[in-house]
Amino acid sequence: MIPRKLSLLDKSKITSHLQNLQGEERRLRFGGSVSDDYIAEYVERSFKDNSKWFGVDHIDGYLVAACHVAIMDNDAELGCSVDKDYRNQGLAQLMFDRAVTWLRSRGINHVFMHCLSENGAMKHIARKNEMTVVSFSGESDAEVDLEPATPFTPLVDAYADRMAVYDMLLKNNLRLMRTMFKVTDHT
Numbered sequence: 230m231i232p233r234k235l236s237l238l239d240k241s242k243i244t245s246h247l248q249n250l251q252g253e254e255r256r257l258r259f260g261g262s263v264s265d266d267y268i269a270e271y272v273e274r275s276f277k278d279n280s281k282w283f284g285v286d287h288i289d290g291y292l293v294a295a296c297h298v299a300i301m302d303n304d305a306e307l308g309c310s311v312d313k314d315y316r317n318q319g320l321a322q323l324m325f326d327r328a329v330t331w332l333r334s335r336g337i338n339h340v341f342m343h344c345l346s347e348n349g350a351m352k353h354i355a356r357k358n359e360m361t362v363v364s365f366s367g368e369s370d371a372e373v374d375l376e377p378a379t380p381f382t383p384l385v386d387a388y389a390d391r392m393a394v395y396d397m398l399l400k401n402n403l404r405l406m407r408t409m410f411k412v413t414d415h416t
Contacts, residue, residue: 243282
């Protein structure tokens with residue numbers, strides 16, 4: 230599975246993905262209990278802000294993971310979510326890596342994440358990526374200065390985009406073949 234940049238055309242997929250988070254997973258992603266309407270407004274606002282989304286598509290066309298990158302001056306904040314059936318497969322790390330490559334190619338040199346202190350998954354990603362994690366009052370912040378871009382960083386970014394397009398085309402073709410030949414999943 231390859232993370233791809235999401236666009237305005239993916240807004241409903243992002244909203245559905247986030248609204249499918251339930252109970253504790255929604256609380257951990259947003260730092261508190263939020264409604265479906267709040268999520269829809271959050272996604273809508275993100276496309277008006279200086280933000281970027283990355284996601285991982287399931288073969289059936291819906292998102293199994295999403296990463297919101299909010300840019301403020303020369304800093305970026307990351308927020309990730311992965312459907313419970315797809316956790317522990319490295320998808321959050323793939324999205325983190327993809328987002329960092331994109332940020333470095335744009336000259337952004339500082340990334341941070343904010344989460345509840347009990348959000349072990351986000352803190353694991355932070356520590357794995359050598360981010361400094363500081364916990365206080367039930368919340369945690371993680372930050373890291375990114376390596377400066379090299380002349381090859383934009384090429385790596387473009388290559389990642391190309392691979393994501395190929396992955397999406399393959400999934401679309403497989404979905405079309407399933408429909409044409411009435412193949413069903415027996416898992």
